[in-house]
Amino acid sequence: MGKPADDVLLDVRGLSKHFGGIRAMSGVTFSIPQGSIISMIGPNGAGKSTFVNVVSGTHVPDAGEVHFQGEDITGLPGHVIAAKGIGRTFQLLELFGSLSVLENVMVGCHTRSRSGMLACGFSLLSALKEEKRIKEEAMESLAMVGLEGRAHDPIYRLPLGERKLVGIARALGMKPKLLMLDEPAGGLAAHEVEGLARLIHLLVERGLTLFIVEHNMPFVMSLSRRIIVLDEGMKIAEGPPEEVRANEEVIKAYLGEEVC
Ligand code: ADP
Ligand code: MG
Numbered sequence: 259m260g261k262p263a264d265d266v267l268l269d270v271r272g273l274s275k276h277f278g279g280i281r282a283m284s285g286v287t288f289s290i291p292q293g294s295i296i297s298m299i300g301p302n303g304a305g306k307s308t309f310v311n312v313v314s315g316t317h318v319p320d321a322g323e324v325h326f327q328g329e330d331i332t333g334l335p336g337h338v339i340a341a342k343g344i345g346r347t348f349q350l351l352e353l354f355g356s357l358s359v360l361e362n363v364m365v366g367c368h369t370r371s372r373s374g375m376l377a378c379g380f381s382l383l384s385a386l387k388e389e390k391r392i393k394e395e396a397m398e399s400l401a402m403v404g405l406e407g408r409a410h411d412p413i414y415r416l417p418l419g420e421r422k423l424v425g426i427a428r429a430l431g432m433k434p435k436l437l438m439l440d441e442p443a444g445g446l447a448a449h450e451v452e453g454l455a456r457l458i459h460l461l462v463e464r465g466l467t468l469f470i471v472e473h474n475m476p477f478v479m480s481l482s483r484r485i486i487v488l489d490e491g492m493k494i495a496e497g498p499p500e501e502v503r504a505n506e507e508v509i510k511a512y513l514g515e516e517v518c
Contacts, residue, residue: 267292267436267467268313268344273322274491275308282308284491285322290436290469295462297470297478299502300488301511306471307349309488310438314346315339326436345434347425349441349471353413360409363396363427399427403457419450426457437461438469443477451477475512479503487511 268290275283283305290296298306311317313324315336324332331339340346353362400406403423413421422442429437439458443451458468458481472478478485479499487495487502489511495502502508 265292266290267327268469269323269325270313271323271325273309273312273324274320275305275312275317276320281491283312283319283488286488286491286493287322288486288493288496290467291483292467293462293465294483295458295468295470295481296484296486297472297482298486298488299472299475299478302473303490304488304511305491306473306488307440308491310346310440310469310471313339314344314438340432340434343433343435344438345429345432345436346438347422347429347440347442349444351421351425353421353424353428355414356412358410358412359400359405359416359424360393360396362413362424363399363431364392365428365431396427396431399430400424402430402460403427404453419446419453422446422454423457430461434466436467436469438471440471441473442470443472443474455481475503 266289270289271287273283273286274281286305286309298309300306308317312319315331315334315338318333322332323330326339326342326344329342331342331344334342354365357365397406397409400409403426405420405423405427408416408420413424416424426437426439426442442454446454455477458470462468470478470481475485482499484497485495485499485502486493487505487508489507494507494511495505497505
């Protein structure tokens with residue numbers, strides 16, 4: 259495979275994944291430039307979450323390659339990929355309901371912690387210092403998503419929109435270069451979606467690259483430089499929003515669904 263252009267952050271080639279007899283993703287190829295907002299849309303079951311799971315190391319692909327910052331990271335374990343700078347949120351959130359907002363975000367920061375499970379090799383003082391640093395970083399992440407005031411509330415008290423922000427804060431705790439959001443706008447009220455769009459722009463201003471998976475088009479149309487469309491595991495279109503919106507194949511894939 260040829261060397262990707264310098265400003266390419268993530269490059270995927272021929273990525274495929276089957277679950278038993280189900281072809282969840284097949285031969286998906288595209289790249290994400292540094293500093294951009296790139297989105298992926300497609301009907302339910304199109305393979306969007308599978309794509310995020312394979313790139314972030316939750317699943318190992320059957321075929322294809324994933325290159326991040328020019329390095330082949332295909333099939334590496336999730337925590338290794340996270341440490342290299344790919345953060346993600348989960349469509350089904352995967353938060354700890356009984357823990358506080360702050361504790362949930364600290365879980366993300368711990369994946370970068372030098373001690374963690376290996377704390378036995380550290381002095382108690384350095385472990386305590388590390389704990390303090392992690393808490394401060396988690397508070398910074400919470401402040402970024404506007405939830406510092408809810409740090410000590412248990413997750414189960416928060417409405418869905420705020421829980422989704424906690425998921426983003428947790429991913430930010432890992433100091434990612436690429437942040438992959440799986441359906442961040444799903445189930446949110448209109449004013450929450452506006453807040454989310456502002457947050458995404460703020461993150462890009464701070465140097466992050468965003469990859470957003472969404473089921474519906476309107477939210478991503480206004481945000482994205484380019485949109486990838488998946489249908490039945492395959493990429494059926496890619497281009498700027500206005501081009502994708504007018505694409506015949508895309509319209510056909512969404513037939514019976516609300517597009518715009
Ligand atoms: P999307 O996120 O676009 O709605 P998914 O990637 O979740 O789609 O799913 C694509 C297909 O793969 C679906 O048919 C789904 O049922 C299947 N699938 C996804 N994850 C798994 C899994 N862990 N085990 C079995 N089948 C799966
Ligand atoms: Mg999904």
